[in-house]
Amino acid sequence: MKAIAPMLATIGKELPRGDGWVFEPKYDGIRVLAYVNGRDVALVTRNGLDKARQFPEIVDALRALEQRAKRPLVLDGEIVAMHGGVPARFQELQGRMHVTDASAIAHLRDASPSSLFAFDLLLDGKKTLVTEPWRVRRKHLAALLQPPGRTSALRLSDVGENGEAMLRTARRNDWEGVIAKRADASYEPGRRSRDWLKLKIEHRQEFVVGGWTEPRNTREHIGAILLGYYDSNGDLIYAGHTGTGFTRKSLLEMYHRLAKLERKSSPFTTTPKTNERPHWTRPSVVVEIKFNEWTGDGKLRQPVFIGVRDDKSPREVTHEPESIAKPAKRARSTTRPTRAGTKRRSRQPNYAALLDALTDIERAGGDGEIELPEGALDVSHLDKIFFPETKQTKGDLMRYYVRVAPYILPAIADRPLVMKRFPNGVASKGFFQQRAPAEAPDTVRVEAVADVGLRTQDRLIGGDLATLLYVVQLGAISIDPWHSRVQSVTRADYSIIDLDPGPRAPFSRVVEVAHAVKDVLDELHLHAVPKTSGASGVHIVLPLGRGVPNDGARTLAELIATMVAERNPKIATVERSVGLRPRGAVYVDYLQNIRAKTVAGVYSVRARPGATVSTPLRWNEINEQLDPGEFTMDTVPPRIEKIGDLWARGMKAPNSLAGVLTRG
DNA sequence: GGGGCGA
DNA sequence: TCGCCCCAACGCGTA
DNA sequence: TACGCG
Ligand SMILES: [Mn+2]
Ligand SMILES: [Mn+2]
Numbered sequence: 001m002k003a004i005a006p007m008l009a010t011i012g013k014e015l016p017r018g019d020g021w022v023f024e025p026k027y028d029g030i031r032v033l034a035y036v037n038g039r040d041v042a043l044v045t046r047n048g049l050d051k052a053r054q055f056p057e058i059v060d061a062l063r064a065l066e067q068r069a070k071r072p073l074v075l076d077g078e079i080v081a082m083h084g085g086v087p088a089r090f091q092e093l094q095g096r097m098h099v100t101d102a103s104a105i106a107h108l109r110d111a112s113p114s115s116l117f118a119f120d121l122l123l124d125g126k127k128t129l130v131t132e133p134w135r136v137r138r139k140h141l142a143a144l145l146q147p148p149g150r151t152s153a154l155r156l157s158d159v160g161e162n163g164e165a166m167l168r169t170a171r172r173n174d175w176e177g178v179i180a181k182r183a184d185a186s187y188e189p190g191r192r193s194r195d196w197l198k199l200k201i202e203h204r205q206e207f208v209v210g211g212w213t214e215p216r217n218t219r220e221h222i223g224a225i226l227l228g229y230y231d232s233n234g235d236l237i238y239a240g241h242t243g244t245g246f247t248r249k250s251l252l253e254m255y256h257r258l259a260k261l262e263r264k265s266s267p268f269t270t271t272p273k274t275n276e277r278p279h280w281t282r283p284s285v286v287v288e289i290k291f292n293e294w295t296g297d298g299k300l301r302q303p304v305f306i307g308v309r310d311d312k313s314p315r316e317v318t319h320e321p322e323s324i325a326k327p328a329k330r331a332r333s334t335t336r337p338t339r340a341g342t343k344r345r346s347r348q349p350n351y352a353a354l355l356d357a358l359t360d361i362e363r364a365g366g367d368g369e370i371e372l373p374e375g376a377l378d379v380s381h382l383d384k385i386f387f388p389e390t391k392q393t394k395g396d397l398m399r400y401y402v403r404v405a406p407y408i409l410p411a412i413a414d415r416p417l418v419m420k421r422f423p424n425g426v427a428s429k430g431f432f433q434q435r436a437p438a439e440a441p442d443t444v445r446v447e448a449v450a451d452v453g454l455r456t457q458d459r460l461i462g463g464d465l466a467t468l469l470y471v472v473q474l475g476a477i478s479i480d481p482w483h484s485r486v487q488s489v490t491r492a493d494y495s496i497i498d499l500d501p502g503p504r505a506p507f508s509r510v511v512e513v514a515h516a517v518k519d520v521l522d523e524l525h526l527h528a529v530p531k532t533s534g535a536s537g538v539h540i541v542l543p544l545g546r547g548v549p550n551d552g553a554r555t556l557a558e559l560i561a562t563m564v565a566e567r568n569p570k571i572a573t574v575e576r577s578v579g580l581r582p583r584g585a586v587y588v589d590y591l592q593n594i595r596a597k598t599v600a601g602v603y604s605v606r607a608r609p610g611a612t613v614s615t616p617l618r619w620n621e622i623n624e625q626l627d628p629g630e631f632t633m634d635t636v637p638p639r640i641e642k643i644g645d646l647w648a649r650g651m652k653a654p655n656s657l658a659g660v661l662t663r664g
Numbered sequence: 665g666g667g668g669c670g671a
Numbered sequence: 672t673c674g675c676c677c678c679a680a681c682g683c684g685t686a
Numbered sequence: 687t688a689c690g691c692g
Contacts, residue, residue, distance in 0.1 A: 106688065219668060243669050244676055275670095295671095302670065304675070380665075421678075423665045432679050439667065452681080474665055500692085554683090576684060576691055591692070594682060669675085683691085 004122060004130075005190030006033055006046060006076055009179055011321045012197030015163045016180050022134070023166040024159050026177040026198065027078035027117050028090045030097070030311050034116060036062045037072040043079065043116075045311035054096055055079060057109050058116045061154035069144060071125030076187075077118040077157065087117070090176075090288065090307055097310065118145065119157035122187060130187040137187065167324075170201055177201050177323065200323035203293060204306070207239060208314045209285040210267040212258050213276040218438045220248075221255035223276045227289060227303065228268055229317050235269035236283055237319070239298070245290075245305030257285055257308070286312045294322075354402050358382060362395035374466035375443035379473050386425040386477065389609040392633065394425075397605060398472050401479075403637040405465055407645045408479065408603040412462030415481035416449050416489070418598050419460070423475035426607045430475075436460045437474070444470045447486050452595070461486055477607040478534070480598035483553065489595065492553035494651065497528075497540040497560055498589035498599055505571075505584045507536065507628065513572045513586040514538050514622045516564045524560070525659045529650035532628040534606035534614035537586075539599055545654035550595050556660065557590035564588050602647045605633055615639070616646035 032051060035042040041059045043051045052059050058079065066073065081093040096108050121141040122130050129137045138159070145156045160166045166178050177200035185195035207227035215223040224243035228236045246254065261281035266272075286309045292302040298319075354370060358379070361368035366383040369376050382395035401408065422430040436446040436458040443466040448456035460467055462481055471479070483492040497517055501510050514530060517540050521528055528542040544553060558574075565574045565588055573585045581587060592599050600606055600614045615631035631639070 103688065110689075215668090217668070224669075241670085244674095247677065300670095302675075304670095418679085421665075431677085434679055437666075437678090498692090574684095577689095578691075587692095589692070591683065596681080597692080666678100668677095671673090681692105685690095686688090 003044065003048070004033055004074065006031060007120075007188050007190070007196060008192040009196035009198040010192055010194050011323050012180060012199045013322065014324060015167065015199065016197060020183050021163065021180050022159050022161055022183050023163045024119055024157050024179045024181065025087075025166070025170060025175050026179050026200070027080050027087060027157070028176045029078045029080035029087075029093055029114075029117075031076075031078055032116070033122070034058075034062055034073075034075040034077060034118070036066045036075070038066065041066075046316075047311045047313055049311065051079065051097075051311075054099055054105060055109075055114055055116075055153075056105060057113060057153040061116070061152050065144070065154060069125075072123065073121070073125075073144070074123035075116075075118045075141070076120035076122060077116045079114055079116055082113050082115050087115070093307075097308070113153070115153050115155050117155050117157045119159075120187060122189075130189060133184045133186060134181055135183045167199065167201070175201070176204060177325075198323065200325050202290060202325050204288065204290045205320045206286050206309055206312050206317050207289050208236065208283045208317050209258065209281060209287055210236060210238070210283050211278050211280040212255075213241065213243075213274050213278050216276060219243075221251055222246075222258070224274075225254065225258070225287065225305070226268075226272065226274065226278065227287070227300065228283065229319050230315060231319065236267050237298075238268045238270060238272040239319075240291075240300035240303055241272075241274065242289065242300070242303035242305055244303075250305070250307075254285075254305075254308070261285065283314050286310070286314055286317060351402055351405070355399050358395055358399050358402065362393065366395075370469070372443065372466045372469070374464050375441070377441065377443060377466050377469055377473070379469070384425065386422070387609065387611045388425065388427050390611060392611055394472070394475075396633065397477065397611070398469060400605060400611075400633040400637065401468055401472055402465075404603045404640065405468065407640060407648065408601070409463055409465065409468065411602050411647055411651075412468075412479060412481040414485035414487060415462045415483075416447075416459040416486060416596075417462050417467075417471060417476075418480045418482075418596075419471055419474065419476040420478060420480065420607065421475040422477050422607050426477065426609065430477075430607060433474075434459065440470065441466075449486060449489055477605055479601045479604040481601045482596060482598060483593060484550065484595065490549055491546070492548060492550050492593060493544050493546070493654075495542045495544055495548075495553035495556045496590075496592050496599055497542075497557050497564075498533075498592050499538040499540070500587040500589050501536055502578075502581055502583070502585050502587060505586050507626070508624060509571055509584060510536070510538050510586055511622055511624065511626060513564065513568065513588065514540065516568045516572060517560065517588075518619060518622075520560050520563045520567075526560075526655050527650070527653070528655075529602075529616050529647055530619060530622055531602055531614050531616040531647070532612075532631055534600050534604060534612045534628070534631075535608060536628065538622070538628075539614070541602075541651070543651040543654045544657075548657070550593065552657075554590060554593040556657065557593050559660065561588040561590040603636065616650065618643075618646065 032043040041062045081088040180197040182195040209225050210228045211226040213223040224241040226241045227239045266280045267283040288306040290304045291300040362382040367380040384394045419433040445461040445467045449459045528540045530540050565572045573581045575581045604614045611633040613631045613636045
């Protein structure tokens with residue numbers, strides 16, 4: 001098949017007036033022409049690269065189309081990352097653009113699926129459609145893709161006649177913009193035509209990277225990349241620099257990419273002055289940049305790195321004219337001045353005084369400093385609502401952990417902590433953090449913990465009050481400790497049977513399975529502490545002696561879990577495939593007993609409405625009346641006062657594994 | 665929540 | 672000074 | 687060796 005160059009759009013400055021225009025979303029992905037015949041599928045980018053290998057699901061869909069149509073086809077469209085069944089932003093495609101490893105491609109196909117949104121048809125069998133008006137081509141395309149697939153990797157692009165409405169939808173859904181097309185226009189391969197208008201609602205375009213600057217402080221590899229575009233004389237004009245928008249990974253990738261291209265002299269016609277020491281490169285990497293506006297002197301305001309584009313050649317990168325975007329409005333600041341907190345002195349942890357100090361700080365504006373046995377700790381935003389349903393604040397959470405400190409601290413002593421942080425409360429999205437922040441005060445315990453490979457990673461280690469309250473200050477709601485201690489991360493000191501109710505399993509089913517576990521434990525002469533998970537499950541935890549490797553803990557849990565599942569196949573399963581589990585069964589998960597895996601620790605609050613707590617139980621409390629929702633931040637401290645620390649009591653004596661082993 | 669970064 | 676952005680990633684069982 | 691799972 002002969003290669004065709006795609007038709008290109010001109011930047012539109014306003015919505016075109018008059019009839020005869022149609023409007024499509026500006027899909028935010030990779031523009032490709034799809035060549036399909038009985039033998040082959042090619043997905044050719046504007047740069048002439050074939051991306052078929054990277055997007056097998058699209059190739060399969062096109063093959064299936066060819067099987068039905070039984071004729072060669074050439075489609076024009078955009079490869080778009082899909083997120084929850086709807087088109088996502090270009091960033092989501094990043095991970096797939098450059099992958100060449102076959103197994104990685106196969107994995108990504110499901111992990112981050114993509115679709116080809118077809119918006120034009122250039123060849124239909126022997127019939128060339130490029131000279132036909134858009135209207136006719138669209139009709140052929142729609143007929144070809146009948147019925148329109150909604151879940152497939154090949155979809156018909158949206159189109160509408162109402163430009164205003166399409167633009168509103170675009171703004172609401174955070175699209176990049178809208179493409180206006182003349183309904184009676186033919187397809188002009190390779191031309192940037194005025195019959196297609198690109199209406200951009202945000203400032204975004206490609207730039208050529210001409211170098212990078214040294215990082216400052218704790219930043220790694222690269223401070224900022226230096227950006228430019230070509231003017232009509234072929235001069236590379238410096239347009240600004242940006243260091244935001246990178247993940248740790250994309251920053252490292254950019255560094256590797258640029259380091260290979262380093263050269264002595266600046267590629268810019270006029271060498272820019274940079275804040276940090278510059279490194280110059282051959283101008284061959286093209287990046288997509290989002291920015292607020294062009295400044296008066298032709299620089300970018302607030303540029304943000306979006307991704308690398310290898311589907312555009314550097315020479316194509318020019319200063320694109322303004323479209324219909326307006327500079328984003330500055331959001332009003334919501335922070336308020338900080339106030340000095342109450343300072344108190346104590347060598348011993350004086351819990352009552354600490355509770356008072358936290359209350360004072362919360363009432364006095366939320367920010368302050370507390371005095372702990374390990375030293376001072378800054379806290380802030382204690383008045384922020386973390387649990388909207390119950391109106392409990394970050395201060396409430398911190399006071400809870402102070403109250404249970406005598407019980408939770410020994411339980412997490414020497415254990416690496418994984419944080420799931422919710423700086424804005426349970427209603428907003430949280431994020432995991434493994435690494436100890438570089439800026440952690442030296443009152444908190446940070447240690448270099450051996451990784452799986454030959455490296456180490458700085459992690460927070462539990463056991464003291466400063467570290468506990470520091471992670472809460474960072475927005476961690478639950479406390480998630482490793483099953484092993486820093487002294488010996490390869491050896492677990494407890495083994496966990498994790499009862500996870502399936503979607504249709506009531507809590508009473510969990511109770512039944514917990515009983516079944518208890519029966520097996522009794523038979524094997526093992527003892528364990530049951531606790532609510534704080535969510536909808538139960539954890540049953542067996543203390544181990546020293547010297548049990550992680551896989552020993554797993555094997556023990558596996559043995560018990562398997563026996564439980566075999567004896568109670570209707571209500572308990574160890575089947576890992578969700579689809580194969582019996583309806584309403586409880587998943588008896590023994591696979592949490594693995595290095596660096598965590599379950600919510602004992603006495604940990606969970607990031608769920610109601611601030612429920614993972615609470616140790618007496619076996620006789622596990623009955624039909626048990627309601628895990630009763631154990632909350634408010635009810636657990638008085639419960640401990642009343643019945644004591646069931647965890648410490650139950651975990652004191654390690655199990656003897658002799659009986660288990662002799663059993664075969 | 666807090667640091668790096670841009671402006 | 673403010674606004675924006677990032678902040679993880681793997682071993683296992685099954686086929 | 688790949689895929690789904692937590
Ligand atoms: Mn669980
Ligand atoms: Mn689980």
